[in-house]
Amino acid sequence: MADSRAPDSTRRSERSRRAIYDAALALVGEVGYGRTTIEGIAARAGVGKQTIYRWWPSKGAVLLEAFLDLVDQVAREAGDGEGGYEIPDTGDLEADLKLVLRATVDELNDPKYEVPARALATAGIIDAELGLEFARKLLEPQLQLYVRRLRAAQEAGEVRQDLDPRIALELLIAPVSHRWLLRTLPLTHAYADTIVEYALRGLAPRPAVRH
Incomplete structure (x- = not known):
């Protein structure tokens, strides 16, 4: 007997959407953002x-949604999909920040993330609307993780009470992003650790310890 059921347009649309995500990410990795087209x-x-x-509306919008989906998939596979990822709070702020900044370095060095993230970061400079969407949907939620951890550190007396967490997190994120974008020097765990140490302890010389 012939199957008289109507085709499931929702399922078909989801398959198409998934295929488009995969195609966008693959093409950007193979030919670069500039040579990637809607037709391709x-x-x-x-x-x-x-x-x-x-x-x-554009290839940038396709790539952004595909990249967000990739990040979400990896988070679910890692078990972070239910309540969302948070920076650990072990009571040792320095260790916690080093842990998460090292993970950021690993992600930025992974071609699966690095290629589309770099494409979106650079395209967002030219396309202001895309840049705002990239910041709102991807960067801002990640920055809020640092804000929450630094506020917890304030409550625990680990950092100054008059600290502005939003400015403080930029001392951690900006150097890593700068080195990643320029590609002039390697992005390593040792570099991430040093950034945390400089941010928490400052650049002024420490007073000599008297015995």
Whole structure:
């Protein structure tokens, strides 16, 4: 007997969306953001380009959503999908910040993340709307993790009470992002550790310890 059920358009749309995500990420990795096109993504995904334009206004918007989906998938696989990831609070702020900044270094050095993240970061400089979306949907939630951990450190007396967590987190994130964007020097765990030490202890010489 022939199957008389109507095709499930929702399932078909989800398959197409998933194929478009995969195609966008793959193409950016293979040919770079500049040479990636809506037509190329559509051909790779096996869909018409009008399907893409129906859901997204530009290739940057496609790549951003694909990258957000990738980050979300990895978080779910790591067990962070339910309550969301938080920076550990072991009572040792320095150790906790080194742990999370090392993880950031690992992520930025992983081609799976590095290529689309770099493409979005650079494209967002030219396309202001894309840049704002990139910051709002991806960067801001990550920055809030630092804000919450630093506020907990304030409550525990580990840092100054008049500290502005938003400015303080930039002492940690900005140097790593700067080195990553320029690619002039390696991004390593040792560098991440040093950034944390400089941020927490400052640059002024320490008074000599009297015995």
